[in-house]
Amino acid sequence: MQSVKSPEMHKPGLSRRDFIKKTLKLGTGLTLAVSLPSVSESFSGEAFSSASAAESSINAFLSIGLDSSVKVIIKHIDFGQGTFTGLATILAEELDAAWDQVVCESAPSDTNRYANLFFGAQMTGGSTAIANSYTQMREAGASARHMLIDAAAAKWELPREQITVKQGILSHPNGLTATFGELSQLAALQPVPGEVTLKDTSNFSLIGKTNLSRKDLGKSDGTAIFTQDFKMKGLLTALVAHPPRFGAKVASFDGERALGLHGVREIIEIPSGVAVLADSFWSAKNGRDALDIEWDTSWAMEEGSVELMRRYKEAAKEEGTIAKAIGDNSTGFSEAKVVLEAEYEFPFLAHASMEPMNCVAQFSSEGIEMWYGCQGPTMDQYAVANALDIRPDQVKINTLFAGGSFGRRANKDSDFVLEAALIAKKTKSDSPIKLVWTREDDMRSGYFRPMYFHKMRAGLNGEGRIVAWEHKIVGQSIITGTAFEAKAFKNGVDSSSVEGAVELPYDFENASVQLKTMKSQVPVLWWRSVGSSHTAHAVETFMDQLSLEAGLDPLEFRLMHLGGDPRFAEVLNLVADKADWNNDRSDGRIKGIAVHKSFGTYVAQVADMEETEAGKYRVRKVVCAVDCGLVINPDIVQAQMEGASAMACLQL
Amino acid sequence: MAFNLTVNGQSHKVEASPDTPLLWVLRDHIQLTGTKFGCGIAQCGACTVHLDGKPVRSCVMPLQAIAGMEVVTIEGLQSSEGKAVQTAWEELAVAQCGYCQSGQIMAAAALLADNGEPGDDDIDAAMSGNICRCCTYQRVRNGIKAASKNMHSTLAKSDAIS
Numbered sequence A: 001m002q003s004v005k006s007p008e009m010h011k012p013g014l015s016r017r018d019f020i021k022k023t024l025k026l027g028t029g030l031t032l033a034v035s036l037p038s039v040s041e042s043f044s045g046e047a048f049s050s051a052s053a054a055e056s057s058i059n060a061f062l063s064i065g066l067d068s069s070v071k072v073i074i075k076h077i078d079f080g081q082g083t084f085t086g087l088a089t090i091l092a093e094e095l096d097a098a099w100d101q102v103v104c105e106s107a108p109s110d111t112n113r114y115a116n117l118f119f120g121a122q123m124t125g126g127s128t129a130i131a132n133s134y135t136q137m138r139e140a141g142a143s144a145r146h147m148l149i150d151a152a153a154a155k156w157e158l159p160r161e162q163i164t165v166k167q168g169i170l171s172h173p174n175g176l177t178a179t180f181g182e183l184s185q186l187a188a189l190q191p192v193p194g195e196v197t198l199k200d201t202s203n204f205s206l207i208g209k210t211n212l213s214r215k216d217l218g219k220s221d222g223t224a225i226f227t228q229d230f231k232m233k234g235l236l237t238a239l240v241a242h243p244p245r246f247g248a249k250v251a252s253f254d255g256e257r258a259l260g261l262h263g264v265r266e267i268i269e270i271p272s273g274v275a276v277l278a279d280s281f282w283s284a285k286n287g288r289d290a291l292d293i294e295w296d297t298s299w300a301m302e303e304g305s306v307e308l309m310r311r312y313k314e315a316a317k318e319e320g321t322i323a324k325a326i327g328d329n330s331t332g333f334s335e336a337k338v339v340l341e342a343e344y345e346f347p348f349l350a351h352a353s354m355e356p357m358n359c360v361a362q363f364s365s366e367g368i369e370m371w372y373g374c375q376g377p378t379m380d381q382y383a384v385a386n387a388l389d390i391r392p393d394q395v396k397i398n399t400l401f402a403g404g405s406f407g408r409r410a411n412k413d414s415d416f417v418l419e420a421a422l423i424a425k426k427t428k429s430d431s432p433i434k435l436v437w438t439r440e441d442d443m444r445s446g447y448f449r450p451m452y453f454h455k456m457r458a459g460l461n462g463e464g465r466i467v468a469w470e471h472k473i474v475g476q477s478i479i480t481g482t483a484f485e486a487k488a489f490k491n492g493v494d495s496s497s498v499e500g501a502v503e504l505p506y507d508f509e510n511a512s513v514q515l516k517t518m519k520s521q522v523p524v525l526w527w528r529s530v531g532s533s534h535t536a537h538a539v540e541t542f543m544d545q546l547s548l549e550a551g552l553d554p555l556e557f558r559l560m561h562l563g564g565d566p567r568f569a570e571v572l573n574l575v576a577d578k579a580d581w582n583n584d585r586s587d588g589r590i591k592g593i594a595v596h597k598s599f600g601t602y603v604a605q606v607a608d609m610e611e612t613e614a615g616k617y618r619v620r621k622v623v624c625a626v627d628c629g630l631v632i633n634p635d636i637v638q639a640q641m642e643g644a645s646a647m648a649c650l651q652l
Numbered sequence B: 001m002a003f004n005l006t007v008n009g010q011s012h013k014v015e016a017s018p019d020t021p022l023l024w025v026l027r028d029h030i031q032l033t034g035t036k037f038g039c040g041i042a043q044c045g046a047c048t049v050h051l052d053g054k055p056v057r058s059c060v061m062p063l064q065a066i067a068g069m070e071v072v073t074i075e076g077l078q079s080s081e082g083k084a085v086q087t088a089w090e091e092l093a094v095a096q097c098g099y100c101q102s103g104q105i106m107a108a109a110a111l112l113a114d115n116g117e118p119g120d121d122d123i124d125a126a127m128s129g130n131i132c133r134c135c136t137y138q139r140v141r142n143g144i145k146a147a148s149k150n151m152h153s154t155l156a157k158s159d160a161i162s
């Protein structure tokens, strides 16, 4: 459910040549040699430094311990969306491991081995973690299984065809058995198979199972380690005083008073503000409070949200850039019996993940090593290398659990990561530093979901059918002004501003979608579901208003406008059935229905509400029908829908 | 200044300024990081610990105000309610990112210690200060109910045995 849209977005970290090289290596013609390096390759890389002597590295995604523990290396950060459990399930399925022998570990930064196969860069986002890894993890599991069987065959001197694997045990009809642990070292020496046969999906025993225990451990007893919890000897805490307004800079500062405080060690100016390094958070915070900073506001933002919205509304009166045009709206409107107009305003939204941004970094003559909830290792490696004037491979990133992200930690400017890197380099001490943003830093720093204004107009004919559809979207682009701009704009349109408005479930004869891209100094970014976070709301609310005008049931109205893709009708009918749409409007209950497709998943929902006092509503229940294709873990999908539905209610 | 306090049954002597919030005493001085920093201004509940058995926001609890008191953090949660909550949390897979969950669990354990069979309204009243940005609220509520049920069946069982 993360929120990074197109592969193009992730290129800037890489030079064009690098990117092409990587795409060639990691594109669709993926070979086992690339995704599953040979044993000798595996051992040569630092990537496998975590494998202890008691473990044998079988391939890039798996090591097996003498104790038969199956350690799955997870290339996508887990911040609650379930990549540890999900990806391990896929590998363990093909390996025929027992679920309780499986443990997970985050992959190190290594684009060659751990790139997102859709992006060509190591990156979690755009709802791709499972989809891009599915075949890769299956092959990694099947290949390892093959090698374990080869090891057993060699050890027992029996034909491999007679050996079976079940629940982490290899056995032969003659009664011989062996655990993974007993064979792990021998298995690591077997040749990597060129081709492996994957299971028939009807034989899946882990994939699709509801009650598998989660593998992102330690979240009910305080033992899970987040960046905020990461300890190192001599670690100093760094807090940064950021400008009070976007665009302001440090003019001058006096750190004398701060330096005199207990525990405060050093004050460092960095491009984004003034950093205070101290022995503890509390000393760093007191030190920051004691800084005397003069801000240069000559380039600082003057407008507030109110002025911005006013400007957006003015802009909506002008023609925008065409994002989609079908048929001829002017004919449509002239034939229409009724024309309806609507306007929707969407505010800036902070990601506001529960754990504010933070990052641990240690700089040395070798390069820099970092520990944090990293969503885009490749991107951050290139950004840090560029800022510190070192090579990307001198930037080693260790990914920890993150307390939420919703897109924030895949920052196109690597903002907080660069702060940590610069402080770590500039400090006079040899100490590692932990950059900690307070909640206020996190909420004020920007990189918000952009503010948008939507203006819509549609015409209905005598039968209540939509014969004209005009949708104008006004707002900032998350791509403008970045290195991604040239690639991600198609015909002057940032596709992430209009996604969810352009590809509709509905088949309109005449339709146009226009975009007015605005500029402001507010830093903006992808935010959970990206464009759909505003477009779905506007489209579906307008559809409701139209159905009311047409005097038709909102479900019927949607069904009669659907295009050719049957999956929309399926989720709509399913949700209507489960939510008892046609009945049960007792005790003043109000029901609303909507359907949308985002990042390949079809969702229909019915919200069951009541009016608690005039004009105030309470959502009592939301029923979701979800079609996301093959489900690896139904309970995690359910958890995501529960969380996302509640989060959506909070953002209205 | 030096302060004495008891955390999870162990006494500690802490050298820190009197206004240092308990949260940072736990995290930076005693090295117990299970208690989380979410806001620092008593608005999110991530830092919830038990102080003499009552749930408090440790981020706004200055060291000088709590000297000599008993602190229990997620690491030292041993009460039957606490254990029941943790078991239910694992069974229902309540956590998503998990960052708020130490606070949720401490708040839930305190609620159950006070009211063994809370209804929806009791749960809402006791838990509304514990924000979960992943919005696991539904499972938090179900988790509390499951813990309450398990506690009662365990009680009933031990009654039957005795």
Ligand code: FES
Pocket: B036, B037, B038, B039, B040, B041, B042, B043, B044, B045, B046, B047, B048, B057, B058, B059, B060
């Ligand atoms: S950190 Fe104490 S309430 Fe948020």
Ligand code: FES
Pocket: A080, A354, A403, A404, B095, B096, B097, B098, B099, B100, B101, B131, B132, B133, B134, B135, B136
């Ligand atoms: S589980 Fe992520 S904030 Fe609660």
